Amino acid sequence: MTDDAQDSFTTLGIDETDLSLVHALQLDPRAPWTKVGAALDLDPVTVARRWARMADAGLAWVTPQMGQGQSARAFTAVVEVHCEAGRSLEVAATLARQPHAFTVEHTTGSRDLLVTVALPSLATLSRYLVESLGALPGVRETRSHLVTSVHAQGGDWRPRALDPQQRAQLATDGPERATTAGTRRLTDQDRQLMLLLCADGRAPLTDLAAELGVSVSTVRRRLHALAAGGDLELRCEVAQPLSGWPIATWLLAEVPGAEREEIARQLAELPETRVCLGLTGSRGNLSYSAWLRSLDDAERLEQLLAQRFPRLVVLDRAVVLRFVKRMGRLLDPVGRSVGVVPMDVWSDPFDEY
Numbered sequence: 479m480t481d482d483a484q485d486s487f488t489t490l491g492i493d494e495t496d497l498s499l500v501h502a503l504q505l506d507p508r509a510p511w512t513k514v515g516a517a518l519d520l521d522p523v524t525v526a527r528r529w530a531r532m533a534d535a536g537l538a539w540v541t542p543q544m545g546q547g548q549s550a551r552a553f554t555a556v557v558e559v560h561c562e563a564g565r566s567l568e569v570a571a572t573l574a575r576q577p578h579a580f581t582v583e584h585t586t587g588s589r590d591l592l593v594t595v596a597l598p599s600l601a602t603l604s605r606y607l608v609e610s611l612g613a614l615p616g617v618r619e620t621r622s623h624l625v626t627s628v629h630a631q632g633g634d635w636r637p638r639a640l641d642p643q644q645r646a647q648l649a650t651d652g653p654e655r656a657t658t659a660g661t662r663r664l665t666d667q668d669r670q671l672m673l674l675l676c677a678d679g680r681a682p683l684t685d686l687a688a689e690l691g692v693s694v695s696t697v698r699r700r701l702h703a704l705a706a707g708g709d710l711e712l713r714c715e716v717a718q719p720l721s722g723w724p725i726a727t728w729l730l731a732e733v734p735g736a737e738r739e740e741i742a743r744q745l746a747e748l749p750e751t752r753v754c755l756g757l758t759g760s761r762g763n764l765s766y767s768a769w770l771r772s773l774d775d776a777e778r779l780e781q782l783l784a785q786r787f788p789r790l791v792v793l794d795r796a797v798v799l800r801f802v803k804r805m806g807r808l809l810d811p812v813g814r815s816v817g818v819v820p821m822d823v824w825s826d827p828f829d830e831y
Contacts, residue, residue, distance in 0.1 A: 492532070492716075492717075492720050494639065495518070495520070495528065496528060496532055496537075496538070497637050497639040497716070497721070497722070498639040498644075499514065499518065499528055499529060499532075499538075500532075500538050500637060500714055500716045501636055501637050501639040501640045501645075502514045502518060502640065502644070503529075503538075503540060503680075504633070504635075504636055504637075504714045505640075505645060505649050506648050506649070507540045507679055507680065507713065507714050508540070508679070508680055509648065510522075511523075511525045511526045511529075513648070514648070516647065517640070517644045517647045517648045535814065536717065536810070536814035536815035536816055537717050537720065537814060537815075538714065538715065538716045539678075539679070539714070539807060540678070540680045540712055540713070540714050540715075541675070541676055541679050541712070541713060541715060541805055541806060541807060541818075542672055542675045542679060542710055542711065542712055542713075542821075543631055543632075543633050543711050543713050543805060544596070544709075544710075544711070544821075544823070545704075545705070545708040545709050545710050546628075546708040548664070548708075548709050548710075548823070549628055551598070552596045552597065552598060552823045553596065553597055553598070553599060553600055553602075553624070554595070554596040554625040555594070555596075555603060555607070555622045555623060555624050555625060556592060556593075556622070556623045556625065556755065556765055557592070557593045557594075557607065557622050557623075558588075558589035558591075558592060558621040558622075558623075559573075559589060559590060559591040559592070559593055559611070559617060559619075559620050560588075560589050560590055560617070560618045560619040560620070560621075561590040561591065561616050561617060561618060562616050562617075562618050565615075565616030566584060566590040566591060566616075567584065567802070569590075569591065569614055569616045569617055570582050570584055570591055570802040570803075571802065572614055573593055573611065573614070573802075574802050574803040574808055575819055576610070576819070576827070577806075577819055577820060577821055577822040577825065577827075578595050578596060578597055578606060578821075578822070578823065578825075578827050579593050579594070579595050579803065580594045580595065580596060580803075580805055580806060580821050581593070581594040581801070581803055581804050581805060582801070582802040583726075583728075583798045583800070583802065584798070584799045584800045584801075584802060585728065585796040585797065585798050585799060586796050586797045586799060587794060587795065587797075588794070589621070589796070592728060592796070592798075593611070595607075595611070596821075597823060597827065598823055598824050602827065605827075606827050607620065609828075610828070621759070621760060622759060623730075623758070623759035623760075623762065623765065624757065624758050624759060625756070625757060626756045626757060626758050627739075627742070627755065627756035628754075628755055628756075629742040629745065629746045629754040629755065629756065630742075630745070630746035630751050630752070630754040631711075631713075631753060632713065632715070632753060632804070632805065633711060633712075633713030633714075634746070634752075635751065635752045635769060636749070637716070637721055637722065638749065664824065667690060667692070667700065668700060668704060668709070669822070669824060670689075670690055671686065671690060671697065671700055671701070671704070672704070673820040673822060674686055674689055674690070675710075675712070676806050676818055676820035676821055677818050677820065679712045679714075683697050713805070715804065715805070715807070715815075717809075717812060717813035717815070718769065718801060718813045719812055719813040720812070720813060721769070722771065723750075723769035723770055723771055724771070725769065725770040725771065725772060725773055725775065725776065725798075726752070726767065726768070726770075726797070726798035726801070727768055727770060727776050727779070727795065727796065727797050727798070728765065728766070728767050728795065728796045728797075728798065729765070729766045729767075729780075729783075729792050729794070729795050730757075730761070730762040730764075730765055730792070730793045730794040730795070731762060731763075731764045731765075731766060731790050731791060731792050731793060732761070732762050732763055732764070732790075732791045732793055733763060733764050733787070733789060733790050734789055735763065737789060738756060738763060738764060739756075741764070741789075741790060742764060744786070744787070745766055745783075745787075748768070750768040750769060750770060750779060751766070751768055752767045752768055753765070753766070753767040754766050754767075761793055762793050762794070764790070773797070776797065780792065780795075801813060803819070805821065806818055806819055806820055806821040
Protein backbone atom coordinates (compact mmCIF):
# COMPACT_ATOMS: atom_id res chain seq x y z
CA MET A 479 0.00 0.00 0.00
CA THR A 480 1.33 3.47 -0.84
CA ASP A 481 2.07 6.02 1.90
CA ASP A 482 -0.76 8.24 0.62
CA ALA A 483 -3.23 5.36 0.74
CA GLN A 484 -2.11 4.45 4.27
CA ASP A 485 -2.53 8.09 5.34
CA SER A 486 -6.11 8.03 4.01
CA PHE A 487 -6.77 4.87 5.98
CA THR A 488 -5.47 6.45 9.18
CA THR A 489 -7.24 9.76 8.72
CA LEU A 490 -10.67 8.33 7.98
CA GLY A 491 -10.52 5.25 10.18
CA ILE A 492 -10.08 2.27 7.82
CA ASP A 493 -7.27 -0.17 8.54
CA GLU A 494 -6.20 -3.56 7.24
CA THR A 495 -8.51 -5.39 9.65
CA ASP A 496 -11.43 -3.37 8.33
CA LEU A 497 -10.47 -4.33 4.77
CA SER A 498 -10.38 -7.97 5.86
CA LEU A 499 -13.89 -7.52 7.23
CA VAL A 500 -15.04 -6.00 3.93
CA HIS A 501 -13.51 -8.94 2.05
CA ALA A 502 -15.29 -11.37 4.39
CA LEU A 503 -18.66 -9.76 3.75
CA GLN A 504 -18.03 -9.76 0.01
CA LEU A 505 -17.82 -13.53 0.26
CA ASP A 506 -20.92 -13.84 2.47
CA PRO A 507 -22.70 -10.47 2.84
CA ARG A 508 -25.16 -11.60 5.53
CA ALA A 509 -22.81 -13.90 7.41
CA PRO A 510 -23.36 -13.96 11.20
CA TRP A 511 -20.68 -12.18 13.19
CA THR A 512 -19.70 -15.47 14.83
CA LYS A 513 -18.72 -16.87 11.45
CA VAL A 514 -16.87 -13.70 10.38
CA GLY A 515 -15.11 -13.44 13.73
CA ALA A 516 -13.93 -17.04 13.54
CA ALA A 517 -12.43 -16.46 10.09
CA LEU A 518 -10.70 -13.24 11.15
CA ASP A 519 -9.68 -14.59 14.56
CA LEU A 520 -11.59 -11.80 16.28
CA ASP A 521 -14.32 -11.69 18.89
CA PRO A 522 -17.77 -11.42 17.21
CA VAL A 523 -18.58 -8.35 19.30
CA THR A 524 -15.41 -6.65 18.05
CA VAL A 525 -16.29 -7.50 14.44
CA ALA A 526 -19.84 -6.18 14.84
CA ARG A 527 -18.55 -2.97 16.40
CA ARG A 528 -16.04 -2.43 13.62
CA TRP A 529 -18.72 -2.91 10.98
CA ALA A 530 -21.12 -0.57 12.74
CA ARG A 531 -18.44 2.13 12.85
CA MET A 532 -17.68 1.79 9.14
CA ALA A 533 -21.34 1.61 8.12
CA ASP A 534 -22.31 4.61 10.25
CA ALA A 535 -19.48 6.65 8.70
CA GLY A 536 -20.44 5.57 5.16
CA LEU A 537 -17.10 3.83 4.67
CA ALA A 538 -18.61 0.44 3.77
CA TRP A 539 -22.06 -0.95 3.10
CA VAL A 540 -23.94 -4.01 1.82
CA THR A 541 -26.29 -3.46 -1.09
CA PRO A 542 -28.12 -5.60 -3.66
CA GLN A 543 -27.41 -5.94 -7.33
CA MET A 544 -29.56 -7.58 -9.98
CA GLY A 545 -28.90 -11.26 -10.35
CA GLN A 546 -28.84 -13.01 -13.71
CA GLY A 547 -32.59 -13.52 -13.65
CA GLN A 548 -33.42 -9.84 -13.32
CA SER A 549 -30.55 -8.73 -15.57
CA ALA A 550 -32.00 -10.90 -18.32
CA ARG A 551 -35.38 -9.15 -18.02
CA ALA A 552 -34.11 -5.57 -17.74
CA PHE A 553 -32.61 -3.41 -20.48
CA THR A 554 -29.39 -1.82 -19.28
CA ALA A 555 -27.37 0.86 -21.04
CA VAL A 556 -24.11 2.68 -20.45
CA VAL A 557 -24.69 6.29 -21.44
CA GLU A 558 -22.01 8.84 -22.25
CA VAL A 559 -23.28 12.28 -21.27
CA HIS A 560 -21.76 15.46 -22.66
CA CYS A 561 -22.63 18.51 -20.56
CA GLU A 562 -22.55 22.24 -21.04
CA ALA A 563 -19.42 23.87 -19.63
CA GLY A 564 -19.46 24.05 -15.84
CA ARG A 565 -22.66 22.02 -15.41
CA SER A 566 -21.34 18.46 -15.13
CA LEU A 567 -21.77 18.04 -11.39
CA GLU A 568 -25.17 19.75 -11.49
CA VAL A 569 -26.35 17.23 -14.07
CA ALA A 570 -24.72 14.38 -12.14
CA ALA A 571 -26.54 15.36 -8.94
CA THR A 572 -29.88 15.42 -10.75
CA LEU A 573 -29.29 12.01 -12.33
CA ALA A 574 -28.15 10.56 -9.02
CA ARG A 575 -31.61 11.18 -7.56
CA GLN A 576 -33.24 9.00 -10.22
CA PRO A 577 -33.78 5.32 -9.24
CA HIS A 578 -33.19 4.10 -12.82
CA ALA A 579 -29.71 5.66 -12.93
CA PHE A 580 -27.79 3.09 -10.91
CA THR A 581 -24.30 4.56 -11.21
CA VAL A 582 -23.13 8.07 -12.11
CA GLU A 583 -19.43 8.74 -12.74
CA HIS A 584 -17.62 11.99 -13.50
CA THR A 585 -14.79 11.11 -15.88
CA THR A 586 -11.98 12.40 -18.02
CA GLY A 587 -12.11 12.12 -21.77
CA SER A 588 -14.51 13.21 -24.47
CA ARG A 589 -17.62 12.79 -22.31
CA ASP A 590 -18.25 14.36 -18.90
CA LEU A 591 -20.33 11.62 -17.27
CA LEU A 592 -20.79 7.88 -17.61
CA VAL A 593 -24.22 6.76 -16.40
CA THR A 594 -25.46 3.19 -16.08
CA VAL A 595 -29.25 2.99 -16.39
CA ALA A 596 -31.72 0.09 -16.38
CA LEU A 597 -35.40 0.04 -17.38
CA PRO A 598 -37.98 -2.69 -17.96
CA SER A 599 -38.35 -2.39 -21.76
CA LEU A 600 -36.68 -0.92 -24.81
CA ALA A 601 -39.60 1.47 -25.21
CA THR A 602 -39.24 2.89 -21.69
CA LEU A 603 -35.46 2.99 -22.08
CA SER A 604 -35.83 4.97 -25.30
CA ARG A 605 -38.30 7.38 -23.76
CA TYR A 606 -36.12 7.82 -20.65
CA LEU A 607 -33.01 8.56 -22.70
CA VAL A 608 -34.82 11.12 -24.87
CA GLU A 609 -37.39 12.73 -22.58
CA SER A 610 -35.70 12.50 -19.17
CA LEU A 611 -31.93 12.18 -19.35
CA GLY A 612 -31.47 13.86 -22.72
CA ALA A 613 -33.80 16.74 -21.85
CA LEU A 614 -32.11 17.67 -18.55
CA PRO A 615 -30.90 21.26 -18.34
CA GLY A 616 -27.17 21.26 -18.89
CA VAL A 617 -27.07 18.11 -21.07
CA ARG A 618 -25.66 18.84 -24.50
CA GLU A 619 -25.45 15.37 -26.06
CA THR A 620 -25.69 11.68 -25.15
CA ARG A 621 -24.40 8.45 -26.67
CA SER A 622 -25.86 5.12 -25.53
CA HIS A 623 -24.44 1.61 -25.52
CA LEU A 624 -26.90 -1.20 -24.83
CA VAL A 625 -25.55 -3.93 -22.54
CA THR A 626 -25.95 -7.35 -24.14
CA SER A 627 -24.01 -9.47 -21.63
CA VAL A 628 -22.53 -9.13 -18.15
CA HIS A 629 -19.22 -10.90 -17.57
CA ALA A 630 -18.17 -9.18 -14.33
CA GLN A 631 -19.88 -6.81 -11.90
CA GLY A 632 -18.47 -4.64 -9.15
CA GLY A 633 -19.60 -7.17 -6.58
CA ASP A 634 -17.06 -9.65 -7.98
CA TRP A 635 -14.06 -7.47 -7.08
CA ARG A 636 -12.04 -8.36 -3.96
CA PRO A 637 -9.48 -6.30 -1.97
CA ARG A 638 -7.27 -9.39 -1.53
CA ALA A 639 -7.16 -8.95 2.23
CA LEU A 640 -7.81 -12.58 3.24
CA ASP A 641 -5.60 -15.64 2.88
CA PRO A 642 -6.86 -18.78 1.12
CA GLN A 643 -7.76 -20.52 4.39
CA GLN A 644 -9.88 -17.59 5.53
CA ARG A 645 -11.60 -17.37 2.15
CA ALA A 646 -12.41 -21.07 2.22
CA GLN A 647 -13.76 -20.79 5.76
CA LEU A 648 -16.13 -17.99 4.77
CA ALA A 649 -17.19 -19.38 1.42
CA THR A 650 -18.03 -22.87 2.69
CA ASP A 651 -21.68 -22.31 3.46
CA GLY A 652 -22.25 -18.83 2.09
CA PRO A 653 -24.89 -18.12 -0.56
CA GLU A 654 -23.98 -19.34 -4.02
CA ARG A 655 -24.56 -17.37 -7.21
CA ALA A 656 -27.26 -18.92 -9.33
CA THR A 657 -25.85 -20.52 -12.47
CA THR A 658 -29.00 -20.08 -14.54
CA ALA A 659 -31.41 -17.19 -14.92
CA GLY A 660 -34.91 -17.76 -13.63
CA THR A 661 -38.07 -16.91 -15.53
CA ARG A 662 -40.34 -15.85 -12.66
CA ARG A 663 -41.38 -12.23 -12.41
CA LEU A 664 -40.98 -10.47 -9.09
CA THR A 665 -44.00 -10.07 -6.85
CA ASP A 666 -44.71 -6.70 -5.24
CA GLN A 667 -43.47 -8.14 -1.95
CA ASP A 668 -40.19 -9.24 -3.59
CA ARG A 669 -39.69 -5.75 -4.99
CA GLN A 670 -40.38 -4.16 -1.60
CA LEU A 671 -37.88 -6.52 0.00
CA MET A 672 -35.19 -5.64 -2.53
CA LEU A 673 -35.81 -1.93 -2.03
CA LEU A 674 -35.40 -2.35 1.73
CA LEU A 675 -32.11 -4.14 1.15
CA CYS A 676 -30.87 -1.14 -0.86
CA ALA A 677 -30.94 0.85 2.38
CA ASP A 678 -29.21 -1.89 4.40
CA GLY A 679 -28.28 -5.22 2.89
CA ARG A 680 -27.55 -6.59 6.37
CA ALA A 681 -30.83 -5.46 7.92
CA PRO A 682 -32.00 -8.06 10.48
CA LEU A 683 -34.75 -10.41 9.36
CA THR A 684 -36.93 -9.12 12.18
CA ASP A 685 -36.68 -5.55 10.86
CA LEU A 686 -37.40 -6.63 7.29
CA ALA A 687 -40.38 -8.69 8.44
CA ALA A 688 -41.78 -5.76 10.43
CA GLU A 689 -41.46 -3.41 7.44
CA LEU A 690 -43.20 -5.89 5.13
CA GLY A 691 -45.81 -7.00 7.65
CA VAL A 692 -44.91 -10.68 7.30
CA SER A 693 -43.25 -13.34 9.43
CA VAL A 694 -39.50 -13.77 9.81
CA SER A 695 -39.75 -17.21 8.22
CA THR A 696 -41.43 -15.66 5.17
CA VAL A 697 -38.61 -13.14 4.74
CA ARG A 698 -35.99 -15.85 5.15
CA ARG A 699 -37.76 -18.00 2.56
CA ARG A 700 -38.12 -15.12 0.08
CA LEU A 701 -34.45 -14.12 0.40
CA HIS A 702 -33.40 -17.70 -0.28
CA ALA A 703 -35.75 -17.99 -3.25
CA LEU A 704 -34.58 -14.70 -4.77
CA ALA A 705 -30.92 -15.73 -4.47
CA ALA A 706 -31.51 -19.28 -5.71
CA GLY A 707 -33.55 -18.04 -8.66
CA GLY A 708 -30.86 -15.64 -9.82
CA ASP A 709 -32.96 -12.56 -9.05
CA LEU A 710 -30.91 -11.09 -6.20
CA GLU A 711 -27.25 -10.86 -5.29
CA LEU A 712 -25.79 -8.91 -2.40
CA ARG A 713 -22.44 -7.14 -2.52
CA CYS A 714 -20.29 -5.45 0.09
CA GLU A 715 -18.85 -2.12 -1.04
CA VAL A 716 -16.14 0.12 0.37
CA ALA A 717 -15.38 3.81 -0.18
CA GLN A 718 -13.20 3.36 -3.26
CA PRO A 719 -10.61 6.11 -2.64
CA LEU A 720 -9.89 4.49 0.73
CA SER A 721 -9.70 0.89 -0.49
CA GLY A 722 -6.02 0.90 -1.47
CA TRP A 723 -7.14 0.98 -5.14
CA PRO A 724 -8.07 4.67 -5.52
CA ILE A 725 -7.93 4.84 -9.34
CA ALA A 726 -10.88 3.68 -11.43
CA THR A 727 -10.50 3.44 -15.20
CA TRP A 728 -12.83 2.61 -18.09
CA LEU A 729 -11.89 1.21 -21.48
CA LEU A 730 -14.17 0.98 -24.50
CA ALA A 731 -12.84 -1.72 -26.82
CA GLU A 732 -13.60 -3.64 -29.98
CA VAL A 733 -12.90 -7.37 -30.23
CA PRO A 734 -13.85 -9.88 -32.93
CA GLY A 735 -17.41 -10.98 -32.29
CA ALA A 736 -16.54 -14.67 -32.31
CA GLU A 737 -13.88 -14.13 -29.64
CA ARG A 738 -15.74 -11.72 -27.37
CA GLU A 739 -17.08 -14.31 -24.93
CA GLU A 740 -13.67 -15.90 -24.35
CA ILE A 741 -11.80 -12.58 -24.09
CA ALA A 742 -14.43 -11.23 -21.68
CA ARG A 743 -14.17 -14.38 -19.57
CA GLN A 744 -10.41 -13.96 -19.26
CA LEU A 745 -10.74 -10.24 -18.51
CA ALA A 746 -13.22 -11.03 -15.74
CA GLU A 747 -10.59 -13.21 -14.06
CA LEU A 748 -8.03 -10.39 -13.71
CA PRO A 749 -7.80 -9.24 -10.06
CA GLU A 750 -8.11 -5.56 -11.05
CA THR A 751 -11.38 -6.10 -12.89
CA ARG A 752 -14.50 -4.37 -11.60
CA VAL A 753 -16.83 -4.53 -14.58
CA CYS A 754 -16.79 -6.25 -17.96
CA LEU A 755 -19.78 -5.82 -20.26
CA GLY A 756 -20.67 -6.87 -23.77
CA LEU A 757 -22.14 -3.91 -25.68
CA THR A 758 -23.94 -3.03 -28.85
CA GLY A 759 -24.04 0.57 -30.01
CA SER A 760 -22.41 3.10 -32.27
CA ARG A 761 -18.89 1.84 -31.58
CA GLY A 762 -17.16 -0.73 -29.42
CA ASN A 763 -18.55 -4.07 -28.27
CA LEU A 764 -16.80 -4.41 -24.91
CA SER A 765 -16.68 -2.14 -21.86
CA TYR A 766 -14.05 -2.83 -19.21
CA SER A 767 -13.45 -1.15 -15.85
CA ALA A 768 -10.64 -1.74 -13.35
CA TRP A 769 -9.61 -0.43 -9.93
CA LEU A 770 -5.90 0.33 -9.72
CA ARG A 771 -3.39 1.49 -7.14
CA SER A 772 -1.95 4.36 -9.21
CA LEU A 773 -2.28 6.19 -12.52
CA ASP A 774 0.92 4.50 -13.66
CA ASP A 775 -0.89 1.18 -13.34
CA ALA A 776 -3.42 2.32 -15.96
CA GLU A 777 -0.70 2.38 -18.62
CA ARG A 778 0.72 -0.93 -17.41
CA LEU A 779 -2.75 -2.48 -17.56
CA GLU A 780 -3.19 -1.44 -21.19
CA GLN A 781 0.20 -2.90 -22.01
CA LEU A 782 -0.82 -6.16 -20.33
CA LEU A 783 -4.08 -6.27 -22.28
CA ALA A 784 -2.25 -5.58 -25.55
CA GLN A 785 0.13 -8.46 -24.88
CA ARG A 786 -2.51 -10.92 -23.73
CA PHE A 787 -5.26 -9.93 -26.18
CA PRO A 788 -3.63 -8.72 -29.40
CA ARG A 789 -6.98 -8.58 -31.20
CA LEU A 790 -8.51 -6.27 -28.57
CA VAL A 791 -8.46 -2.68 -29.85
CA VAL A 792 -8.96 0.12 -27.31
CA LEU A 793 -11.19 2.79 -28.84
CA ASP A 794 -11.52 5.09 -25.85
CA ARG A 795 -10.32 5.36 -22.27
CA ALA A 796 -11.25 7.38 -19.21
CA VAL A 797 -10.27 7.84 -15.60
CA VAL A 798 -13.09 8.27 -13.10
CA LEU A 799 -12.57 11.58 -11.33
CA ARG A 800 -15.40 10.90 -8.90
CA PHE A 801 -18.25 8.47 -8.32
CA VAL A 802 -21.32 10.60 -7.62
CA LYS A 803 -23.46 7.48 -7.24
CA ARG A 804 -22.61 3.79 -7.20
CA MET A 805 -25.30 1.11 -7.34
CA GLY A 806 -27.91 3.29 -5.66
CA ARG A 807 -25.59 4.89 -3.08
CA LEU A 808 -25.03 8.65 -3.14
CA LEU A 809 -21.36 9.34 -2.47
CA ASP A 810 -19.42 12.35 -1.23
CA PRO A 811 -16.13 13.45 -2.88
CA VAL A 812 -14.19 11.03 -0.65
CA GLY A 813 -16.36 8.13 -1.80
CA ARG A 814 -18.33 7.76 1.44
CA SER A 815 -22.00 6.82 1.31
CA VAL A 816 -24.14 9.79 2.34
CA GLY A 817 -27.53 8.59 1.16
CA VAL A 818 -29.39 6.02 -0.87
CA VAL A 819 -31.78 6.14 -3.83
CA PRO A 820 -33.12 2.57 -4.02
CA MET A 821 -32.64 1.00 -7.46
CA ASP A 822 -36.04 0.20 -8.91
CA VAL A 823 -35.91 -1.02 -12.49
CA TRP A 824 -39.57 -1.93 -12.58
CA SER A 825 -41.19 1.36 -11.61
CA ASP A 826 -42.48 3.75 -14.26
CA PRO A 827 -39.84 6.50 -14.57
CA PHE A 828 -42.37 9.03 -15.79
CA ASP A 829 -44.36 8.76 -12.56
CA GLU A 830 -41.29 10.10 -10.75
CA TYR A 831 -39.39 12.60 -12.87
